[in-house]
Amino acid sequence: MRLTLAYQPPYDWNAMLGFLAARAVVGMETVVDGVYSRSIGLPGVQGTVSVWAGVGDALEVELDCPDPAVVPEIIQRLRRMFDLDTDLALMHRHLANDPLLAPLIAERPGLRVPGAWDGLELAFRAVLGQQITVVAAIRLAGKLLAQYGAPLRSRVPGLTHVFPEAGVLATADLAALGMPKSRGRTLSGLAQALLDDPLLFEPGRAGGVARLLALHGIGEWTAQYIALRQLRDMDGFPHGDVGLLRSLEVLEGVRPAARELADRAEAWRPFRGYAAQVLWTSLSRAD
Template sequence: MRLLLAYRPPYDWAAMLVFLSARAIAGMETVVDGVYSRSIGLDGVHGTFSIKPVGDAALELTLDFPDPAGVPEIVARLRRMFDLDADLPAIHRHLTADPLMARLIAERPGLRVPGAWDGLELAIRAVLGQQITVRAAIKLAGKLVAQYGEALDSAPPGLTHVFPGAAVLAVSDLATLGMPKSRGRTLSGVAQALLDDPLLFEPAREGGVARLLALHGIGDWTAQYIALRQLRERDAFPSGDVGLINALAALEGGPVTARELLRRAEVWRPYRGYAAQQLWTSLSRVD
C-alpha cells in the first residue's frame, strides 16, 4: 500500500534522517538512500513501512501491514512521528523574536521535532540512554530487540524483529543485557506501568510529565524527553541535557549552567521543544 502524507513546507528531511540514522536499532530500523524503514507492531499484528519525501509537500509511505483496519492508526502515529502537522510559521513567528533563534531558524527553517512510533519504545530508549552515549544506548537497544523482540516472518533486508511488548519486558531481567540492575528494574517497571495504565503514553493527555516522574528511575530529563517526542508537548524542555547546554554555550560564547539555560528558555515558551531542536541541530554546524 502506498500513501502520501501531506505537510506544509518547509520540511528538513535531511535533518530528520540524520536524527533517525544515528538512533537506528539494528534489526528494527534502516536508513538507506534517503529512505527510512522499520518494523512495527500494532495490537499484536506486525508489519513494516518505508517513508521518503516526494515532491516538496509530502512524504510517500509504503506500508506492508496485513490488517487494513489498522491503517488509520498507523497514519496518525506517523504524522506525529514525523511532525507533519506542525504549524511552523506560527512557531517561528514567536521564536524569532529572540535574535539567536532568528539566526538558527534562518539557517534551518524546516526543522521538525522527531517523534516516536511507540511510547513504550521511546521510554525504553530514553532510559537506556541515561548517562551513556547515544551509540552505546542503541547497541543495548539492539541486544534487547534481538533477545526479546518477536521475529518477523518476512520483511525487507535489515528488518528482522519488532520491538518487544510491555508484557514481555515487564517480567524480564533486562539487566542481563549489560546494564546496572537498577536500570533494568526501571525498564521493567516502565513496561508494567503501561500494563497498569494503557494510556500512560497517550499524546494530549493532561498531567503526562507528572505521571512519568512518579515512575521509579524516571527523572526530569527522561520525563521531558518523552513528553517532547511521544506526548508531543511543544513546550517540553529537558534543561539538564548536556547537548542543549553545550549548544547554547557554543552559540553565545561562554559557559552555561542548566539553571541559566532554563532561564534563557523562558522567552521561547510555549515552543521550547522547537527551540531545543534548533539547539541540538546547531551542534553539527557551530564553527
C-alpha cells in the same frame, strides 16, 4: 500499500533522516538511499513501513501490513512521528524574537521535532541513553530487541524483529543485557506502568510529565524528553541536557548552568521543545 502524507512546507527531510539514521536500531530500523524503514507492531498485527521524501509537499510511504483496519492508526502515528502537522510559522514568529534563535531558524526553516512510533519504545530509548553515548544506547537497544523482540518475516532487508511487548519486558531480567540493575528495574517498571495504565504515553493527555516523574528511575530529563518526542508537548524542555548546555557554549562562548538555561527558556514558551531541537541541530552542525 502506498500512502502519501502531505504537510505544510517547509520540511527539512535531510535533518529528520539524519536524526533517525544516527539512532537506528539494528534489526528494527534501516536508512538506505534516503529511505527510512522500520518494523511496526500493533495489537495482534506486525508489519513494516518505508518512508521517503515525495514529489511536492509530501512524504511517500510503502506500508506492508496484513490488516487494513489499522491503517488509520498507522497514518496517525506516522504523522506524529514525522511531525507533519506542526504550525512552523507560528513557532518561528515567536522564537525568532530571541537573537540567538533567529539566525538558526532562518538557516533551517523546515526543521521539525522527530517523534516516535511507540511510547514504550521511546521511553526505553530515553532510559537506555541515561549517562551513556547515543551509540552505546543504540547498541543496548539492539541487544534488547534481539533477545526479547518478536521475530518478523519482512521483505525489507535488515528488518528482523518487532520491538518487544510490555508484557514481555515487565518480567524480563533486563540488567542481564549489560546495564546497572537499577536501570533494568526502571525499564521493567516502565513496562509494568504501561500495563497498569494503557494511556500512559498517550499524546496530548494532560499531566503526562507528572505521571512519568512518579515512576521509579524517571527524572526530569527523561520525563521532558518523552514529553517532547512521544507526548508531542512542544513545550517539553530537558533544561539539564548536556547537548543543550553545550550548544549555548558553542554559540555564545559561555556555558550556562542548567538553571540559567531554564530561566532563559521561559521566554520560549510554549515552544521550548522546538527551540531545543534548533539548538541540538546547531550543535551537530558545529561538530
